[in-house]
Amino acid sequence: MSHANDTVITKSDKTDRYQHHDYYGVDQLLSEDHLLARDAVRDWVKQEVSPIIEEYAEQAKCPVHLFKGLADIGAFGPSLPLKYGGGGMDEIAYGVIMQELERCDSGLRSMASVQGSLVMYPIYKYGSEEQRMKYLPKLGSGEFIGCFGLTEPDHGSNPSGMLTNVVDDGDAYILNGSKMWITNSPIADIAVVWAKREDGRIIGLIVEKGMKGFSAPEIHGKWSLRASITGELVFEDVRVPKANVLPNVEGLKGPLGCLSKARYGIAWGAIGAALDCYDSALRYSQERIQFGKPIAQFQLTQKKLAEMITEITKAQLLAWRLGSLANDGKASPAQISMAKRNNVHMALEIAREARQIHGGMGITNEYPIMRHMMNLETVLTYEGTHDIHLLITGMDVTGLNAFK
Amino acid sequence: MKLLVCISKTPDTTAKISFKDDNTQFNGDGVNFILNPYDEWYALVRAIELKEQKGGTVTVINVGDSSNDIIIRKALAIGADEAVRVDQPAKSSIDTAKQIAEYAKSQSFDVIFLGKETIDYNGAEVGAMVAELLELPYVSFASNMDSSAEHFVLTRDIEGGVEEIKLNAPFVVSAAKGMAEQRIPNMRGIMMAKRKPLNVIPGIETSSHTGVKSFTLPAEKDGVKMIDPDNMDELVRLLKEEAKVL
Numbered sequence: 001m002s003h004a005n006d007t008v009i010t011k012s013d014k015t016d017r018y019q020h021h022d023y024y025g026v027d028q029l030l031s032e033d034h035l036l037a038r039d040a041v042r043d044w045v046k047q048e049v050s051p052i053i054e055e056y057a058e059q060a061k062c063p064v065h066l067f068k069g070l071a072d073i074g075a076f077g078p079s080l081p082l083k084y085g086g087g088g089m090d091e092i093a094y095g096v097i098m099q100e101l102e103r104c105d106s107g108l109r110s111m112a113s114v115q116g117s118l119v120m121y122p123i124y125k126y127g128s129e130e131q132r133m134k135y136l137p138k139l140g141s142g143e144f145i146g147c148f149g150l151t152e153p154d155h156g157s158n159p160s161g162m163l164t165n166v167v168d169d170g171d172a173y174i175l176n177g178s179k180m181w182i183t184n185s186p187i188a189d190i191a192v193v194w195a196k197r198e199d200g201r202i203i204g205l206i207v208e209k210g211m212k213g214f215s216a217p218e219i220h221g222k223w224s225l226r227a228s229i230t231g232e233l234v235f236e237d238v239r240v241p242k243a244n245v246l247p248n249v250e251g252l253k254g255p256l257g258c259l260s261k262a263r264y265g266i267a268w269g270a271i272g273a274a275l276d277c278y279d280s281a282l283r284y285s286q287e288r289i290q291f292g293k294p295i296a297q298f299q300l301t302q303k304k305l306a307e308m309i310t311e312i313t314k315a316q317l318l319a320w321r322l323g324s325l326a327n328d329g330k331a332s333p334a335q336i337s338m339a340k341r342n343n344v345h346m347a348l349e350i351a352r353e354a355r356q357i358h359g360g361m362g363i364t365n366e367y368p369i370m371r372h373m374m375n376l377e378t379v380l381t382y383e384g385t386h387d388i389h390l391l392i393t394g395m396d397v398t399g400l401n402a403f404k
Numbered sequence: 405m406k407l408l409v410c411i412s413k414t415p416d417t418t419a420k421i422s423f424k425d426d427n428t429q430f431n432g433d434g435v436n437f438i439l440n441p442y443d444e445w446y447a448l449v450r451a452i453e454l455k456e457q458k459g460g461t462v463t464v465i466n467v468g469d470s471s472n473d474i475i476i477r478k479a480l481a482i483g484a485d486e487a488v489r490v491d492q493p494a495k496s497s498i499d500t501a502k503q504i505a506e507y508a509k510s511q512s513f514d515v516i517f518l519g520k521e522t523i524d525y526n527g528a529e530v531g532a533m534v535a536e537l538l539e540l541p542y543v544s545f546a547s548n549m550d551s552s553a554e555h556f557v558l559t560r561d562i563e564g565g566v567e568e569i570k571l572n573a574p575f576v577v578s579a580a581k582g583m584a585e586q587r588i589p590n591m592r593g594i595m596m597a598k599r600k601p602l603n604v605i606p607g608i609e610t611s612s613h614t615g616v617k618s619f620t621l622p623a624e625k626d627g628v629k630m631i632d633p634d635n636m637d638e639l640v641r642l643l644k645e646e647a648k649v650l
């Protein structure tokens with residue numbers, strides 16, 4: 001990554017005072033693995049990320065060194081088998097890990113979501129054994145950074161209309177087209193790219209950095225997910241060996257299968273952002289004195305806090321149930337859509353309420369609120385927009401497609 | 405080297421403290437419990453480092469019921485090889501020490517590690533008692549362990565300086581800050597910990613000579629009084645009459 005004016009970011013000495021909130025004893029629904037995983041990630045975040053995140057976000061820089069830390073703690077593909085660089089854990093463990101990462105920052109969670117669910121997962125699920133052995137251990141250990149290219153400048157919610165395409169050239173495909181809004185792309189070693197074959201079917205290819213005709217310029221000027229790097233993928237007659245095609249999937253169900261995984265993680269992750277806003281608002285409201293008493297004593301503040309913890313609790317139960325379904329292999333894409341949509345929106349609403357409770361302080365980077373709020377605008381849109389997920393539920397309950 | 409680390413469970417530092425049974429028992433309802441930080445960050449990690457340096461095994465021991473298994477799992481996830489849980493609630497320092505000594509005496513450990521204290525009762529008693537029961541040398545509050553030679557050199561921070569103690573294994577040591585640095589378990593460690601042995605053994609009968617009469621919470625702190633920087637007389641008056649420090 002090239003940055004004009006590189007300044008060194010050091011750890012601030014401000015401590016992360018986040019405390020655990022479990023209003024309904026949801027912890028009792030979790031296993032030892034889940035609790036240990038969650039606490040480990042929380043400790044790591046408090047030590048390594050909380051002290052630097054505000055600065056990275058403010059400077060719109062990606063803390064690239066954290067890929068190694070995320071790998072060491074085991075945040076990449078925790079539910080993939082150990083043999084392939086995963087953690088051999090269940091889906092709820094994956095969920096609580098995402099929650100703890102997003103408790104700190106949605107950009108941090110995005111780094112892990114993309115690497116685990118959108119890059120490692122398709123290679124594991126749709127790849128050949130050689131591809132698995134070639135890429136997965138390196139992705140799991142953070143040696144390789146990956147990205148996922150589906151969205152295009154003219155095709156966001158409607159990926160089936162994609163223009164990126166491949167033409168058969170013997171032992172390789174010639175890839176042309178471009179992808180937009182790709183998390184991690186400028187720093188990625190490999191990209192899982194979805195493109196149309198001459199027969200119109202969508203296939204997945206592993207494109208490696210350095211392949212001739214392949215570039216990944218950075219997108220600047222984001223007011224959201226500022227600590228996560230986003231870019232384009234540009235393909236100009238890139239010769240991709242056929243050995244790099246994911247052999248075991250064709251059609252839109254390939255990328256959608258990955259998105260289901262990642263959306264599942266977001267349904268959990270968003271709770272983390274909400275909890276952080278609630279935690280900060282609760283503490284601030286007890287410490288901030290106006291009219292001679294803590295503002296937490298005013299009914300209007302209590303209404304906000306009470307509604308926040310109610311919504312968080314509902315979201316926790318939704319995520320937990322979704323996790324149980326996912327462990328049984330029974331979480332449908334529509335059920336995942338409902339949880340993603342509900343929980344992200346809930347988190348964004350809570351960020352806005354929490355911002356009010358913090359008064360003027362709420363707009364500064366003394367508190368994490370505005371950062372979460374701005375991040376959540378992306379989370380509301382990526383991996384299927386808020387409205388698209390609603391239409392998925394609508395289609396599921398009516399049997400009628402309102403997309404087209 | 406055969407290494408033993410004594411670990412205990414304590415309330416999280418943010419826990420709300422209350423008592424039950426006529427103020428003779430800590431009320432653990434709704435409290436989040438953790439592995440005692442001195443045991444985890446310093447004793448356990450230093451033991452693991454020693455094993456990494458010299459080979460051997462790290463065993464952790466805990467006296468308590470099955471609700472303690474999660475903190476034991478954490479110790480295994482961080483890198484201990486096996487665990488022993490003496491299956492009865494920890495009653496007192498001397499009882500805990502007797503249970504640990506009973507297990508340790510048949511095992512000939514080279515070094516027995518403990519944290520310098522638990523962060524709940526801050527007793528700092530068990531280490532000395534274990535050492536005495538096993539008739540082993542004891543170094544308390546060690547902030548550094550030099551294990552580069554055949555013998556060990558332990559450092560203790562004392563008032564106005566440091567004390568260095570040279571000794572040979574076997575011995576008992578309680579670890580203070582500085583001994584090692586926290587190691588956060590990773591997902592692999594957490595999953596591997598499931599496959600490591602956790603042996604549950606019965607406790608022995610012990611007699612107790614002490615008991616808790618009652619616990620009382622400290623008086624609530626008064627709010628901070630702000631005094632105008634120009635009003636020195638008021639400051640002096642308050643220090644004299646209210647704080648009674650002058």
Ligand SMILES: Cc1cc2nc3c(=O)[nH]c(=O)nc-3n(C[C@H](O)[C@H](O)[C@H](O)COP(=O)(O)OP(=O)(O)OC[C@H]3O[C@@H](n4cnc5c(N)ncnc54)[C@H](O)[C@@H]3O)c2cc1C
Binds near residue numbers: 180378383
């Ligand atoms: C920071 C960031 C990171 C991202 N990372 C990745 C990545 O790594 N990989 C990747 O492939 N993509 C990524 N994306 C892209 C993201 O998934 C898309 O932005 C998203 O799918 C929406 O597409 P769009 O932006 O083109 O919006 P559009 O599809 O143009 O949508 C605009 C609006 O129209 C609405 N709309 C569209 N169609 C309908 C309809 N049929 N009915 C009703 N309303 C409709 C939408 O809900 C939305 O409100 C990222 C985006 C951002 C912002």
